[in-house]
Amino acid sequence: MMKIFNSIRVRLTLWHIGTIALLILIFASTLYLSLKKTLERSIDIALRTAGEEIEHAFLENPHVSWEQILNEESDKELPISLMYIQIIEIPGEGKASKIIIKSETLARNSLPLSRNVYAEAMKGRITFETIAVKGISGYPLRVVILPVKGKTIAPYIVQIGTPLKGMINTLRKLLIILLMASPILLLLLSFGGYLLVKRVFSPVKKIVGTAKRITAEDLSHRIEPTESKDEIGELIETFNNMISRLESSFKQMKQFSSDASHELKTPLTAMKGQIEVALRKEREREEYKKILKSALEEIDKLQETIDNLLLLSQMGSQNVKLSFKKILLDEILLEAFEEIETLAKRKKLSLILKRVDQVVIEGDATLIKRLFVNLIDNAIKYTRQGGKVEISLQKEGNFAIFNVKDTGIGIHDNALPFIFDRFYRVDKARSRETGGSGLGLAIAKWIVEAQKGKIEVNSKVGKGSLFIVSFPLQD
Numbered sequence: 001m002m003k004i005f006n007s008i009r010v011r012l013t014l015w016h017i018g019t020i021a022l023l024i025l026i027f028a029s030t031l032y033l034s035l036k037k038t039l040e041r042s043i044d045i046a047l048r049t050a051g052e053e054i055e056h057a058f059l060e061n062p063h064v065s066w067e068q069i070l071n072e073e074s075d076k077e078l079p080i081s082l083m084y085i086q087i088i089e090i091p092g093e094g095k096a097s098k099i100i101i102k103s104e105t106l107a108r109n110s111l112p113l114s115r116n117v118y119a120e121a122m123k124g125r126i127t128f129e130t131i132a133v134k135g136i137s138g139y140p141l142r143v144v145i146l147p148v149k150g151k152t153i154a155p156y157i158v159q160i161g162t163p164l165k166g167m168i169n170t171l172r173k174l175l176i177i178l179l180m181a182s183p184i185l186l187l188l189l190s191f192g193g194y195l196l197v198k199r200v201f202s203p204v205k206k207i208v209g210t211a212k213r214i215t216a217e218d219l220s221h222r223i224e225p226t227e228s229k230d231e232i233g234e235l236i237e238t239f240n241n242m243i244s245r246l247e248s249s250f251k252q253m254k255q256f257s258s259d260a261s262h263e264l265k266t267p268l269t270a271m272k273g274q275i276e277v278a279l280r281k282e283r284e285r286e287e288y289k290k291i292l293k294s295a296l297e298e299i300d301k302l303q304e305t306i307d308n309l310l311l312l313s314q315m316g317s318q319n320v321k322l323s324f325k326k327i328l329l330d331e332i333l334l335e336a337f338e339e340i341e342t343l344a345k346r347k348k349l350s351l352i353l354k355r356v357d358q359v360v361i362e363g364d365a366t367l368i369k370r371l372f373v374n375l376i377d378n379a380i381k382y383t384r385q386g387g388k389v390e391i392s393l394q395k396e397g398n399f400a401i402f403n404v405k406d407t408g409i410g411i412h413d414n415a416l417p418f419i420f421d422r423f424y425r426v427d428k429a430r431s432r433e434t435g436g437s438g439l440g441l442a443i444a445k446w447i448v449e450a451q452k453g454k455i456e457v458n459s460k461v462g463k464g465s466l467f468i469v470s471f472p473l474q475d
């Protein structure tokens, strides 16, 4: 039961029905009351007219008898069919008033005259009242009490009553019609409201159904878009877009973890193989040393990969703490250069610092050094013995431009769009020998973007590559 009232649909429908019921009630009672008032007023007007006519007849000719006046009055065509007329004489101080004539319709009955009404009449005011009189008609009477004053003669009170039969019957008919029509009207309007609400909410039900089917494993479901561009349509579109984004980031996550575990597994397998072979029989001291050294190399690679992965996962979480300070870019470049120089010497490459301008920027020194190392390291790795790597840092307008140019193997056009992706390597087998795991450029790109800079690459297979990084300068 509680659950039903939690539904917006049910609540809306109930509100709708309640509002309509209230409106019908207000409408019906207004109609009933105003009709009652109108009918009453028209009866009052007729009664008053009749009373004034009698008064008139009397005042114009005081010698005519009351009997004659009453006869004339009852001969007239009046809007009220039945009249009870009674004339009372007020003789003056001390003496009791008395009825001097009644219409035949009253027979032996008479109209009562209350103290209040009498007092009003004595003040010359006309009064209307609704009373029930035993023995006269089966209906309540509407009565006008009208004082008549001649100039010379004692005052009179004219009382004219009429049964409210017509009015009561009319009102009763109206009441029956209203009582019958209201529930029907309520039913029809409520049903209409119910259909409307149902129609509006049917897409919501669909959304809920689809959302229930969506899980982390299966994000392929989409809600069928509606044709209308209303709020519901917008909701569906937003929902579908959200699911698409979730789907692609889940895919990326899966890809990433499978790549990462592969990357960690390979050196471990190699190491395990070496050690197993070594343990098969007794070996010389020197031989053990050699094996341990090569295991250490694998461990170094593993450590590097894990470091890179850690950095990447921090980068993904968007809340890495970057320590932005004023830094000397040229000094950082020199540090990176010194760190990597031996690598070039070992490979018999010429590593040349072509031009280094003094540049100050706001940035994170550790990250920028890493960026320089990654790019120079690649240039050395992917250039054959005897090749050349040229480095420069220069100011150009509002930018500091860092270039690394090599005469290496170059990158094929097909591969260019992917080299900044995580774990991407153009030549997997060869890269294993050279030691990378395909994370260097992904990290480099992230560092450049954290610095609001840009990284670009020009490359020709067999000729060499040029990596260009531009940092915006603050003034």
Ligand SMILES: Nc1ncnc2c1ncn2[C@@H]1O[C@H](COP(=O)(O)OP(=O)(O)O)[C@@H](O)[C@H]1O
Residues within 6 Å of the ligand: 378, 379, 382, 406, 408, 409, 410, 411, 419, 420, 424, 425, 426, 427, 431, 435, 436, 437, 438, 439, 440, 441, 442, 465
């Ligand atoms: N200077 C370069 N010359 C040729 N190929 C390059 C160069 N720099 C990067 N690449 C290619 O881009 C790939 C991705 O680079 P990177 O992310 O640094 O990974 P890796 O760990 O293999 O160095 C490399 O495997 C290589 O194929």
Ligand SMILES: [Mg+2]
Residues within 6 Å of the ligand: 374, 377, 378, 436, 438, 439, 440, 441
């Ligand atoms: Mg690299």
